[in-house]
Amino acid sequence: MATEPKIMPVNPMEHDKYIPETFTVVGKRGVRRIDGQRKASGKAVYTRDINLPGMLHTRIFTSPYPNARIKSMDTEKAEALPGVRCVLRYDDPEIEGKKAASTQGVEDEVLSRNAYFEGQQLGVAIAADTEDIANEALSLVRIKWEQRPFVLDPVEAVAPDAPPTRPEWLGPSNKLPLFFGADEAFRFGDVEKGFHEADRITEFKTRRRYNGCADAEPLSGVVRWEGECAELWVHHQHPWEHKWVFHQWYPDTPMSKIKINTPYNGGMFGGWNWVDYSMIPTYVSAIIAKRTGRPVKWVFNRRDDFTFGSMDAMQTEYKVGVKLDGTITAVKVRTYFEQMALEAVGHLFENTRIPNLYSETVLVQVNKGPTHALRCEQQPASSCLTHVFNHAAAAVGLDPTEVALKNDGCEGRDMDYLAEFKRNNGFPVRDSLRECIEAGKKAIDWDNKKHAPGGLKMPNGRMHGMSFTWTHEWDDGRGAACAGLMVQPDGTVNIVGIRADVGVNAETTYCQIIAEEMGMRYEDVFFRNQDDVYLPLMTPDGSCNLVTNGYLMQKLGRMAKQKLLEMATTSSNVIEYDVPAAFPGYAPEDLDVKESVIFVKADPTVRMSVGEVALDIRGSIMRNKNDYAGIQHTAHPPVFVWAWHRQGRFGVEEGRARLCR
Amino acid sequence: MKRQDSKKSPGFVCPYCSAGFDAYEAVREHLLAKHSGQPVPEPPGTVTLTINGQVYKQQVQPEWTLYYLIHDRLGFTGAKQMCDRGSCGSCTVIMDGRSILSCMTLAIECDGKRIETVEGIAAQDHPLIEEYVKNHCMQCGYCTPGFVVTAKALLDRNIDPTEEEIREELAGNLCRCGTYPQHPKAVLEAARKLRVPLEK
Numbered sequence: 001m002a003t004e005p006k007i008m009p010v011n012p013m014e015h016d017k018y019i020p021e022t023f024t025v026v027g028k029r030g031v032r033r034i035d036g037q038r039k040a041s042g043k044a045v046y047t048r049d050i051n052l053p054g055m056l057h058t059r060i061f062t063s064p065y066p067n068a069r070i071k072s073m074d075t076e077k078a079e080a081l082p083g084v085r086c087v088l089r090y091d092d093p094e095i096e097g098k099k100a101a102s103t104q105g106v107e108d109e110v111l112s113r114n115a116y117f118e119g120q121q122l123g124v125a126i127a128a129d130t131e132d133i134a135n136e137a138l139s140l141v142r143i144k145w146e147q148r149p150f151v152l153d154p155v156e157a158v159a160p161d162a163p164p165t166r167p168e169w170l171g172p173s174n175k176l177p178l179f180f181g182a183d184e185a186f187r188f189g190d191v192e193k194g195f196h197e198a199d200r201i202t203e204f205k206t207r208r209r210y211n212g213c214a215d216a217e218p219l220s221g222v223v224r225w226e227g228e229c230a231e232l233w234v235h236h237q238h239p240w241e242h243k244w245v246f247h248q249w250y251p252d253t254p255m256s257k258i259k260i261n262t263p264y265n266g267g268m269f270g271g272w273n274w275v276d277y278s279m280i281p282t283y284v285s286a287i288i289a290k291r292t293g294r295p296v297k298w299v300f301n302r303r304d305d306f307t308f309g310s311m312d313a314m315q316t317e318y319k320v321g322v323k324l325d326g327t328i329t330a331v332k333v334r335t336y337f338e339q340m341a342l343e344a345v346g347h348l349f350e351n352t353r354i355p356n357l358y359s360e361t362v363l364v365q366v367n368k369g370p371t372h373a374l375r376c377e378q379q380p381a382s383s384c385l386t387h388v389f390n391h392a393a394a395a396v397g398l399d400p401t402e403v404a405l406k407n408d409g410c411e412g413r414d415m416d417y418l419a420e421f422k423r424n425n426g427f428p429v430r431d432s433l434r435e436c437i438e439a440g441k442k443a444i445d446w447d448n449k450k451h452a453p454g455g456l457k458m459p460n461g462r463m464h465g466m467s468f469t470w471t472h473e474w475d476d477g478r479g480a481a482c483a484g485l486m487v488q489p490d491g492t493v494n495i496v497g498i499r500a501d502v503g504v505n506a507e508t509t510y511c512q513i514i515a516e517e518m519g520m521r522y523e524d525v526f527f528r529n530q531d532d533v534y535l536p537l538m539t540p541d542g543s544c545n546l547v548t549n550g551y552l553m554q555k556l557g558r559m560a561k562q563k564l565l566e567m568a569t570t571s572s573n574v575i576e577y578d579v580p581a582a583f584p585g586y587a588p589e590d591l592d593v594k595e596s597v598i599f600v601k602a603d604p605t606v607r608m609s610v611g612e613v614a615l616d617i618r619g620s621i622m623r624n625k626n627d628y629a630g631i632q633h634t635a636h637p638p639v640f641v642w643a644w645h646r647q648g649r650f651g652v653e654e655g656r657a658r659l660c661r
Numbered sequence: 662m663k664r665q666d667s668k669k670s671p672g673f674v675c676p677y678c679s680a681g682f683d684a685y686e687a688v689r690e691h692l693l694a695k696h697s698g699q700p701v702p703e704p705p706g707t708v709t710l711t712i713n714g715q716v717y718k719q720q721v722q723p724e725w726t727l728y729y730l731i732h733d734r735l736g737f738t739g740a741k742q743m744c745d746r747g748s749c750g751s752c753t754v755i756m757d758g759r760s761i762l763s764c765m766t767l768a769i770e771c772d773g774k775r776i777e778t779v780e781g782i783a784a785q786d787h788p789l790i791e792e793y794v795k796n797h798c799m800q801c802g803y804c805t806p807g808f809v810v811t812a813k814a815l816l817d818r819n820i821d822p823t824e825e826e827i828r829e830e831l832a833g834n835l836c837r838c839g840t841y842p843q844h845p846k847a848v849l850e851a852a853r854k855l856r857v858p859l860e861k
Contacts, residue, residue: 033797036795037794040793041782042809048742214837216743216804266741266743
């Protein structure tokens with residue numbers, strides 16, 4: 001089966017012309033968020049809140065060393081501590097030498113005997129009556145270690161004499177293969193030609209260190225077995241995928257016997273969800289739950305949670321060619337990424353008219369915790385874009401916002417191309433970057449405060465800085481989504497699906513779209529999260545996935561409305577008796593729905609509420625729609641942009657900056 | 662009834678004759694048999710709290726936090742654990758009129774205290790809840806109850822706070838999603854609603 005990413009042709013797809021004035025719910029202010037009452041009153045349930053009868057609490061040992069191997073382990077005292085119910089070791093036959101898959105398809109060891117970063121969970125897991133007892137038992141575990149040299153800097157890690165950072169996986173090399181859309185070398189145009197055309201060439205280096213994930217709700221999960229059936233509560237953004245990978249670990253447990261519950265997620269923003277390592281506690285807990293016959297909850301503490309880093313931990317060498325009018329002629333970068341990489345010049349390609357780009361990506365394993373996408377996998381690209389504009393502007397003495405607008409475009413093409421694309425595909429023809437820049441400049445009085453880098457020292461001796469950054473709105477829809485829709489006999493509508501809430505109000509968005517498409521009152525539509533994964537929406541329900549799910553909701557609403565009007569105009573055969581049509585003598589196209597009322601378009605006084613029609617047929621209209629939205633990995637140009645302006649105060653003596661606006 | 666091994670220090674001692682026992686049930690039986698008419702003392706670790714107007718009598722371990730007692734043992738899951746070290750305000754409850762961090766408070770020290778959680782505030786139909794919904798003061802919602810409880814404590818003692826006072830009061834509550842600008846708006850509006858009956 002082909003696994004190569006599928007590049008879809010530029011395709012206007014099945015979108016409508018964007019006519020805001022025709023909408024009654026979508027795009028309107030003051031729409032009540034449907035989870036608001038639950039979240040404000042403390043009634044919204046998160047995985048951390050789950051407490052089952054007889055539940056055990058599992059904690060896993062964490063490595064005190066960044067690169068080491070367990071030589072031997074003594075768990076005798078831990079096992080003897082009252083309240084300890086199960087001790088699972090790395091040398092247990094059920095797990096030794098076995099790897100488990102993550103929802104990203106990457107494997108990791110379950111309770112490794114090898115430490116590759118300080119704080120890594122490994123070696124032994126202990127389940128006890130309380131979390132405190134489990135922690136106390138872990139403190140009684142005695143381990144003999146073989147400590148090994150470690151490397152924390154990615155450039156040092158690829159030096160010829162660098163010690164191996166993950167020898168059991170990578171051998172002597174610390175270089176990692178690229179994935180997630182990155183190439184070792186990205187070429188567009190001819191950078192040497194571009195540098196030749198430039199009036200100024202500026203070269204500089206930047207470094208971004210780890211940004212911790214800092215979930216609001218630290219990672220946690222619960223596993224319970226009921227006979228041969230497994231039930232999981234996941235604080236995760238890929239619930240459906242859990243079903244699949246759990247089945248890989250327990251092949252005798254078919255997916256049909258695995259139930260996944262998805263409480264609300266306390267702010268995680270991607271982060272841990274992408275990391276195979278974060279799946280380990282789930283597998284460990286499943287083994288313990290099966291052995292003890294009791295539900296098992298695992299939790300990360302705050303220290304555990306901070307071992308994760310955003311995927312823009314990187315060191316980059318830049319060379320930028322720019323003309324005196326701000327036109328950037330070429331950009332060349334080499335980036336050393338720690339653990340995870342994404343093409344650094346990606347946004348320069350997607351969002352500018354810069355004709356010549358070259359990027360080298362070196363992905364390096366260092367002895368630090370895992371990194372992955374956090375609050376957008378495109379941060380490396382955003383970082384690159386920001387540095388290029390600000391340094392290019394400084395090189396020719398221009399305002400970086402002017403340089404951004406001068407180079408605005410798409411894949412080497414100019415704004416005229418983009419305007420034409422928008423015009424042809426039903427989008428408003430707006431220069432949204434310019435609009436955002438103007439609004440941002442006004443908000444912080446940019447024009448009066450701006451100055452050259454290093455050009456303003458404040459009375460207290462600190463430096464003052466102004467910078468500009470922007471990135472594009474996510475333009476890509478991806479993946480697949482399913483949802484069901486049910487018209488209840490009282491005329492209210494349920495959207496049925498499973499979501500992985502990340503707080504961006506997706507449930508409300510789904511209701512808005514369905515209300516708009518079906519002609520229902522917004523108050524009559526309610527998103528009902530399923531207790532199990534049968535109709536998985538594209539998760540998490542934010543960022544680009546909302547595009548996929550929104551598209552699905554649009555189709556679902558239209559189908560449901562069509563079906564509703566068909567049923568309103570035809571008699572129904574039910575077992576006991578026949579139900580006459582609510583609107584006899586009319587065709588579906590003669591009717592419309594507004595404010596949850598079906599009416600005859602030619603004579604709106606002939607009307608009946610959706611509830612009356614649904615009740616009349618003595619049952620509900622149930623139309624499950626498994627609709628796989630075919631908008632994977634689209635390559636059409638970005639249309640919307642975000643822009644931020646930043647004003648900072650800099651303490652040069654500490655080498656640190658404080659963002660103040 | 663099993664007497665305590667004389668070599669060990671007794672876990673439970675009769676307050677009237679100093680006899681030692683290894684379990685509370687044993688000393689209780691002894692008290693009823695030998696000292697009938699005398700009050701039976703509560704077992705060690707017993708605390709009585711009034712939570713949202715209802716009395717709860719619980720036996721707690723010395724190391725239990727108030728958060729653990731109310732969230733894990735009693736099911737008041739509105740209090741949330743985010744930092745577990747007194748930095749984020751998500752576990753805030755009101756104790757005897759003051760907002761406190763339940764993750765930094767030992768349950769055993771709360772005997773006789775009056776506790777108010779977000780569930781109790783919501784049950785009162787407090788205008789803060791509605792204003793928090795209307796003003797979209799949440800994204801993921803995990804920290805939101807902590808903000809509501811802190812704001813309630815403020816409004817209990819100051820029904821007409823300034824925006825600056827609200828910001829100051831909520832400064833100890835962290836929101837990972839960054840909803841900060843919305844909170845003062847909601848609290849100001851809730852305060853206004855609370856003042857309406859008083860101004861008539």
